Amino acid sequence: MAEDKVLKCKQCGQQFIFTAGEQEFFAQKGFENEPARCAPCRRARKRERAATSGVHFRESQPFRDASSRPGYGRGRY
Numbered sequence: 001m002a003e004d005k006v007l008k009c010k011q012c013g014q015q016f017i018f019t020a021g022e023q024e025f026f027a028q029k030g031f032e033n034e035p036a037r038c039a040p041c042r043r044a045r046k047r048e049r050a051a052t053s054g055v056h057f058r059e060s061q062p063f064r065d066a067s068s069r070p071g072y073g074r075g076r077y
Helices: 020-029 039-053
Strands: 005-008 015-018
Antiparallel strands (some): 005 015
16 A cells, blocks of 8 residues: 655655555556646646636636526436
């Protein structure tokens, strides 16, 4: 079983933990490399890349039930 690893962010130089759960997720997705950046640097880099490409980047938000919106939740899928 995988154990938590301490990695160093290549952007800011801070140490961050690559948890066993994250390692399992990476393995399931077929990713072969460990993350090179900490979560805050990954988010910042994603925002910067989205801004330069013209693609709108949206931070993840908590789940909102769409059933109260017109046209949703009525089996129209």
